[in-house]
Amino acid sequence: MSGGEVAIGIDVGGTKIAAGLVEITSGRVLSMHRVPTEPEMGGEAVLRKCLDLAGRLAEEALAAGTCLAGVGVGVPELVSPEGSITSNQTIDWRDVPVAESFGRIAPAGVESDVRAAALAEARYGSGRKCYNFLYVTIGTGISCTLVQGGLPYRGARGNALVLASGKLTCWCERCGGFAVTVVEEFSSGPAIARRYADLTGDSAATSEKVLALAEAGNATARAVVVSAAELVGGAIGFAVNILDPEVVVIGGGLGTAGGTYWEHMVRSAREHIWSEQTRGLEILRSELGEHAGLIGAALVGWRAGRAHGVGHEEER
Ligand SMILES: [Zn+2]
Incomplete structure (x- = not known):
């Protein structure tokens, strides 16, 4: 008896690599398996770790009698429509033959991790009931992608995902000067930890701890968390104004943490949405949570298999 169709998904993050075997019918x-990324060891070393994980999972798939349709890799970088990695923010894989290596x-x-996660939300998660949604991920980094008909919009160069890494300039009424802000450097997980450390000297506090302190009523933590959420909410509202999605789906560790961050982010997003018709749109939490990136990477692999004529599962 042959088992169902599976694909290997590898979600390469800045701190850890999560690799898994995903059943395509159900997600x-x-x-x-999880291992630390250690990007400081260099691109080749990270690639070797990922290949080891993929090899182990391929053996597991074989032992289970399943049909391995493909292997997909999600990276926290820009990826061109042809599948070339074009940035080196976290891991330098620009001149490394990543897809070719896994192709063995x-x-x-x-695929870029945000688009991989959005693919998973579209097929199995919060985006499955709508044709069109804006997926936003907030964690170590902050990025977004517009999904239509189950597929993320890549843009001409694959770069249509930068929500919070570019500079924003506002004129300041109080001093008459210009205020330049990078949302990711203010509202992401590492930014929350750093801003709290700058104010208190507690450089050991993680963003999770700062969030917990904010919930417990610590005034400094609360000020950091509320301002971080308000700023990223403004960026989401701005994106909604341009794209007019049916719904917004928010993923990532910080994006799905709930509590003060969530409440202020959603409130601020609505405050920044200009059209009254749009302002009440649904803003949903990712249903797949921390596994969205891994499941999505597996879908990227499955899609690569389909392009090669492997597999039998229907495209949604
Ligand atoms: Zn000013």
């Missing part, structure tokens, strides 16, 4: 994670295991695809 269920059948097996998962199964048909392989590489």
Whole structure:
């Protein structure tokens, strides 16, 4: 008896790599391994770790009698429509033959992590009931992608995902000068930890701890969390004004943390949405949570397999 169709998903983050075997019909994670990324060891070393994980999972798939349709890799970088990695913010894989290396295991695809996660939300998660949604991920980094008909819009160069890494300039009424802000450097997880440390000298506090302190009523933590949420909410509202999505789906560790950050982010997003018709749109939390990136990477691999004529599962 042959089992169902599976794909390997590898979600490469700044601190850890999560790799798993995903059942395509259900999106269920059948097996998962986690290792530290250690990007400081260099692109080749990170690639070797990922290949080891993929090799182990391919053996597991074989032992389980499943049909391995492909292997997909999600990276926290810009990826061109042709699958070339074009930035080196976290891991330098610009001149490394990533897809080719995995191609020895199964048909392989590489995608930007936010688009991989959005693919998963579209097929199995919060985006499955709508044709069109804006997916925003907030964690170590902040980025977004517009999904239409189950597919993320890549843009001409694959760069249509930068929500918060570019500079924003506002004229300041109080001093008559210009205030330049980078939302990611103010509202992301590392930014919350750093801003709290700057105010208190507690450089050991993680963003999770600062969020917990804010919930417990610590005034400094609360000020940091509320301002971070208000600023990113403004950026989301701005994106909604331009794209007019049916709904917004928010993922990432910080984006799905709930509490003060969530409440102020959503309130601020609505405050920045100009049209009254749009302002009440649904803003949903990711249903797949921390596994969205891994499941999405597996879908990227499955899609690569389909392009090679492997697999039998229907495209949604
Ligand atoms: Zn000023």
